[in-house]
Amino acid sequence: MESAAVKSEGLVIPLIDFSLFLNGTPDQRQEAARAILHGFQTAGFIYLKGLPITPEDRKHLFETSAKYFKLPIDTKMSHCWTTPEANRGYSAPGREKTTSLIDPEDVKKLRNAAPDLKESLEIGREGEPGHPNIWPIEEGELVGFKKTMVNFHDKCKYLHMEVMRAIAVGLGIDEHWFDNFTDVGDNTLRLLHYPEVKKDVFTINPGQVRAGAHSDYGSITLLFQDSRGGLQVQSPTGAFVDATPIEDTCVVNAGDLLARWSNDNIKSTIHRVVEPPSREGSVYPARYSIAYFCNPNFKSHIEAIPSTYETEKDRKYPGINSGDYLIQRLAATY
Ligand SMILES: O=C(O)CCC(=O)C(=O)O
Numbered sequence: 001m002e003s004a005a006v007k008s009e010g011l012v013i014p015l016i017d018f019s020l021f022l023n024g025t026p027d028q029r030q031e032a033a034r035a036i037l038h039g040f041q042t043a044g045f046i047y048l049k050g051l052p053i054t055p056e057d058r059k060h061l062f063e064t065s066a067k068y069f070k071l072p073i074d075t076k077m078s079h080c081w082t083t084p085e086a087n088r089g090y091s092a093p094g095r096e097k098t099t100s101l102i103d104p105e106d107v108k109k110l111r112n113a114a115p116d117l118k119e120s121l122e123i124g125r126e127g128e129p130g131h132p133n134i135w136p137i138e139e140g141e142l143v144g145f146k147k148t149m150v151n152f153h154d155k156c157k158y159l160h161m162e163v164m165r166a167i168a169v170g171l172g173i174d175e176h177w178f179d180n181f182t183d184v185g186d187n188t189l190r191l192l193h194y195p196e197v198k199k200d201v202f203t204i205n206p207g208q209v210r211a212g213a214h215s216d217y218g219s220i221t222l223l224f225q226d227s228r229g230g231l232q233v234q235s236p237t238g239a240f241v242d243a244t245p246i247e248d249t250c251v252v253n254a255g256d257l258l259a260r261w262s263n264d265n266i267k268s269t270i271h272r273v274v275e276p277p278s279r280e281g282s283v284y285p286a287r288y289s290i291a292y293f294c295n296p297n298f299k300s301h302i303e304a305i306p307s308t309y310e311t312e313k314d315r316k317y318p319g320i321n322s323g324d325y326l327i328q329r330l331a332a333t334y
């Protein structure tokens with residue numbers, strides 16, 4: 001039920017059948033939970049198959065995303081990303097620079113030297129007070145856009161809750177321990193488009209990437225990639241290893257807040273997006289991916305999960321509010 005999806009440079013990313021956690025016997029459930037936790041503790045990344053998200057759901061989402069990005073730039077700019085507090089809307093190529101740098105001046109320099117070659121749309125939870133999603137006008141190919149996105153948001157919210165339950169089972173705490181932290185669904189759905197690009201762009205500027213090396217901020221990220229490739233995960237040796245697309249799987253990685261919450265029992269691993277493995281021709285075709293960034297409910301106070309420390313003095317971090325933590329991290333990269 002478990003095999004290695006990636007094995008290189010000391011990095012082993014397991015591929016786990018999540019249906020065994022959701023619908024298996026008590027033993028299968030336990031075994032799947034153990035494998036999931038182990039993957040997060042070692043690689044910080046896992047692949048899941050047997051998901052409650054069907055290949056049709058997924059196909060429909062990617063098609064809808066491609067239609068969105070075909071809109072004229074002026075239309076997309078009419079609902080652009082404004083503030084870390086809202087964290088919603090369109091980001092044009094060059095807007096966000098994902099990086100592990102924190103100092104805004106350093107980020108600015110890096111952005112100017114090698115802007116990320118991507119554009120994205122962030123969609124937050126519907127109904128979050130004070131932060132409405134600003135939807136593109138539904139005409140032509142875009143009819144039904146909102147419904148598709150809201151449905152997918154809901155399905156991913158459920159998947160987040162279930163993955164956190166698996167982590168709880170793996171840790172040997174109450175299976176529902178995280179439920180009060182995940183039930184609101186303060187998560188962000190991000191559509192990503194890496195436009196077609198001339199191959200020489202990457203040779204002229206060796207620092208050029210599609211998305212800079214970074215770790216994610218929240219609890220976990222559910223990442224759906226198309227078949228192009230280019231996602232890489234940093235191994236314990238420091239090398240970047242291809243996290244090759246596997247059909248009908250989802251890549252799940254732990255974020256910085258989960259690492260902190262687990263007293264560093266779980267790893268949040270650096271990753272990036274570079275050009276795909278070379279093929280014929282003078283251009284790299286466009287790549288699409290869909291990331292669902294999960295967070296503990298913004299109102300939650302985050303302090304070390306029971307079972308991840310023995311005595312008070314083993315707690316590495318003071319408590320922190322989940323929403324504040326995210327805003328602070330987003331403010332550094334936009
Ligand atoms: O597009 C991808 O495969 C990864 C995107 C990513 O890591 C991010 O947006 O945080």
Ligand SMILES: [Fe+2]
Pocket residue numbers: 214215216221271
């Ligand atoms: Fe990421």
